[in-house]
Amino acid sequence: MANVELKNLTKKYGDVVAVQNMNLKIPHNEFLVLVGPSGCGKSTTLRMIAGLEEITGGEIFIGNQLVNEKDPKDRNVSMVFQNYALYPHMTVEENLGFSLKIAKVEKKEIEQRVKEAVQILGLEELQKRKPSQLSGGQRQRVAMGRAIVRRPDAFLFDEPLSNLDAKLRTQMRTEIKKLHQNLKTTVIYVTHDQVEAMTLADRIIIMKDGYIEQIGSPIEVFNKPVNVFVATFIGSPPMNIIECDIIKKDNNLFIQVDKNTTFLCPKEKINSLENLKKVLIGIRAEDIVPLDNAITSNNANWTFEKIIDLAEPLGTETQLFFKLSNKEIISRMYNPRPVNIGENIIFQIAINKVHFFNYETEKTI
Amino acid sequence: MMKHIKKISFWFLVLFLLILICMPGIWIFVSAFRPNPEILAKPANWIPDRWTIHQFTQMFSINGYVSVPAFKYLMNSVIISSVSTVIAITIGMMGGYAFARFNFKGKNKIFLGLMLARAVPGISLSLPLFILFAKIGIINTSFGVILVYVAMNVPFTIWLTDGFFRQIPKEMSEVARTDGCTRFQAFWNVELPLAGPGIGAAAIFAFLLSWNEYALASIITRTVHSKTLPIGMMDYLDEFTINWAGMCAIAVVMIIPALILTFIVQKHLVSGLTFGGVKG
Numbered sequence: 265m266a267n268v269e270l271k272n273l274t275k276k277y278g279d280v281v282a283v284q285n286m287n288l289k290i291p292h293n294e295f296l297v298l299v300g301p302s303g304c305g306k307s308t309t310l311r312m313i314a315g316l317e318e319i320t321g322g323e324i325f326i327g328n329q330l331v332n333e334k335d336p337k338d339r340n341v342s343m344v345f346q347n348y349a350l351y352p353h354m355t356v357e358e359n360l361g362f363s364l365k366i367a368k369v370e371k372k373e374i375e376q377r378v379k380e381a382v383q384i385l386g387l388e389e390l391q392k393r394k395p396s397q398l399s400g401g402q403r404q405r406v407a408m409g410r411a412i413v414r415r416p417d418a419f420l421f422d423e424p425l426s427n428l429d430a431k432l433r434t435q436m437r438t439e440i441k442k443l444h445q446n447l448k449t450t451v452i453y454v455t456h457d458q459v460e461a462m463t464l465a466d467r468i469i470i471m472k473d474g475y476i477e478q479i480g481s482p483i484e485v486f487n488k489p490v491n492v493f494v495a496t497f498i499g500s501p502p503m504n505i506i507e508c509d510i511i512k513k514d515n516n517l518f519i520q521v522d523k524n525t526t527f528l529c530p531k532e533k534i535n536s537l538e539n540l541k542k543v544l545i546g547i548r549a550e551d552i553v554p555l556d557n558a559i560t561s562n563n564a565n566w567t568f569e570k571i572i573d574l575a576e577p578l579g580t581e582t583q584l585f586f587k588l589s590n591k592e593i594i595s596r597m598y599n600p601r602p603v604n605i606g607e608n609i610i611f612q613i614a615i616n617k618v619h620f621f622n623y624e625t626e627k628t629i
Numbered sequence: 630m631m632k633h634i635k636k637i638s639f640w641f642l643v644l645f646l647l648i649l650i651c652m653p654g655i656w657i658f659v660s661a662f663r664p665n666p667e668i669l670a671k672p673a674n675w676i677p678d679r680w681t682i683h684q685f686t687q688m689f690s691i692n693g694y695v696s697v698p699a700f701k702y703l704m705n706s707v708i709i710s711s712v713s714t715v716i717a718i719t720i721g722m723m724g725g726y727a728f729a730r731f732n733f734k735g736k737n738k739i740f741l742g743l744m745l746a747r748a749v750p751g752i753s754l755s756l757p758l759f760i761l762f763a764k765i766g767i768i769n770t771s772f773g774v775i776l777v778y779v780a781m782n783v784p785f786t787i788w789l790t791d792g793f794f795r796q797i798p799k800e801m802s803e804v805a806r807t808d809g810c811t812r813f814q815a816f817w818n819v820e821l822p823l824a825g826p827g828i829g830a831a832a833i834f835a836f837l838l839s840w841n842e843y844a845l846a847s848i849i850t851r852t853v854h855s856k857t858l859p860i861g862m863m864d865y866l867d868e869f870t871i872n873w874a875g876m877c878a879i880a881v882v883m884i885i886p887a888l889i890l891t892f893i894v895q896k897h898l899v900s901g902l903t904f905g906g907v908k909g
Binding site for chain 1: 808
């Protein structure tokens with residue numbers, strides 16, 4: 265039951281900066297997800313909060329208490345690791361009760377709390393087994409149970425689902441979400457999987473090279489990415505980014521995508537694009553709509569025709585691949601029909617769905 | 630048919646090699662239970678005409694007559710080997726853990742230094758050790774021998790336990806520490822039990838090394854106070870005669886505890902040496 269606060273948190277390995285001046289307030293009961301490519305400093309941040317990694321600078325508060333100098337054991341946080349890290353020489357029961365045994369909690373109380381956790385996670389049948397006799401999903405559940413039993417101030421998850429297969433991952437994701445709703449505790453969750461981040465988080469932090477790129481709710485970071493990195497990292501398939509020239513003609517501003525494709529610049533962007541020569545535009549695959557299952561055409565749309573290079577039917581949708589200014593572009597066709605390679609298809613883009621990024625800084629315009 | 634012949638010839642080969650390897654041992658056992666002249670008989674008398682436990686009764690002064698104080702030597706051996714093993718494995722365990730888990734300045738160099746210490750032939754240290762021990766007055770004491778054996782075994786046990794601790798995922802101790810353990814509690818409750826078989830194997834090796842050691846003990850031990858079994862064996866060497874039967878008997882006394890120990894821990898020994906099954 266506690267909020268967590270990071271002030272100017274910094275971690276350096278020699279000259280290499282792993283985390284740079286991180287400032288963050290995590291209110292009680294929030295599900296916060298740290299997401300980013302490997303090496304972005306997300307796990308390091310988590311480990312610093314847990315006390316497993318020494319911090320180079322800054323302060324960490326858990327429940328308004330400065331914990332910089334505290335041992336992991338005194339921080340009252342529980343961590344769930346990617347490789348489960350169950351104690352192989354103990355049964356499921358003993359694994360769950362270990363932290364309480366160390367804390368010299370009464371035996372009856374231990375039994376009671378282990379029983380609770382076992383019920384929450386549906387481990388009744390497995391209590392007497394050793395970790396080696398459990399499947400991956402069961403192990404992960406025990407690892408979570410071990411964290412629950414302690415009743416920590418905050419749960420720390422370090423890529424807990426990465427070792428599971430795709431189906432189990434989806435299932436466990438739901439369970440983690442439910443667990444959070446039941447327990448009402450602060451959760452800090454590290455993952456490199458943006459789907460996990462989107463589905464689980466109250467708030468997402470996207471990190472890169474030790475810096476926070478953006479903080480926001482899943483919808484916010486999806487709809488209003490602050491830069492190209494966030495735009496391409498969040499969402500699957502990644503956002504199409506196209507390099508375009510800006511052309512002035514007859515008092516109008518045009519965006520030239522490639523030789524044959526030019527769009528009129530939307531009015532509200534004219535001011536900011538006027539003095540630029542180049543711009544990056546970003547369009548999500550689902551916003552490039554084939555005309556035959558499209559939105560009604562009106563002036564606010566860009567329309568163009570392309571030859572399809574490749575079509576991947578996925579059942580509910582078909583992903584269409586074509587080239588724009590020599591870049592491969594993905595479009596999503598909902599309500600799919602069979603598409604032949606080499607077919608000409610007319611696409612439409614609603615201009616309010618187009619993201620503009622500065623060519624040099626890659627920041628949103 | 631060919632298959633059968635192949636199989637039979639294979640087993641004959643195995644049997645032959647087995648006999649070849651075990652022959653000295655068998656010879657010692659057989660010779661321990663027969664009179665001296667029979668040992669020296671030519672051609673060799675493989676199966677004794679007369680079995681006797683004369684050497685053993687003499688050695689352990691069962692009929693009042695003592696040839697060699699074997700019991701005292703046995704006790705010396707047990708005490709020296711056990712104590713030096715316990716000390717060496719305790720230090721080795723801590724050292725191995727430190728090498729496996731912590732980063733400190735000069736870590737690799739220190740490790741290399743320890744390994745090089747193993748490479749020095751023990752016998753080359755005998756003279757300096759003798760002079761040093763004589764000067765500080767611990768020559769001919771169990772303490773002196775224990776000291777030497779500990780020094781001899783520590784690099785070895787560090788090297789072995791370091792490997793075993795390395796194979797335990799780092800997360801084991803980390804999760805224990807977030808579970809409320811101090812670093813030592815995490816070591817004691819989680820990492821030590823997991824490395825147990827490995828540490829056991831290292832301890833057995835250290836024990837056997839001390840149990841069998843001859844070269845250095847022959848320099849440092851002078852009398853019945855500190856002589857171990859291997860050194861005691863030389864008591865059967867007289868100016869003009871050698872009591873082969875006695876030597877073989879004391880060798881049997883030496884072999885049996887080592888053999889029993891190895892049998893008991895054989896399973897652990899193998900699992901210790903092929904460690905690596907620890908997976909969360």
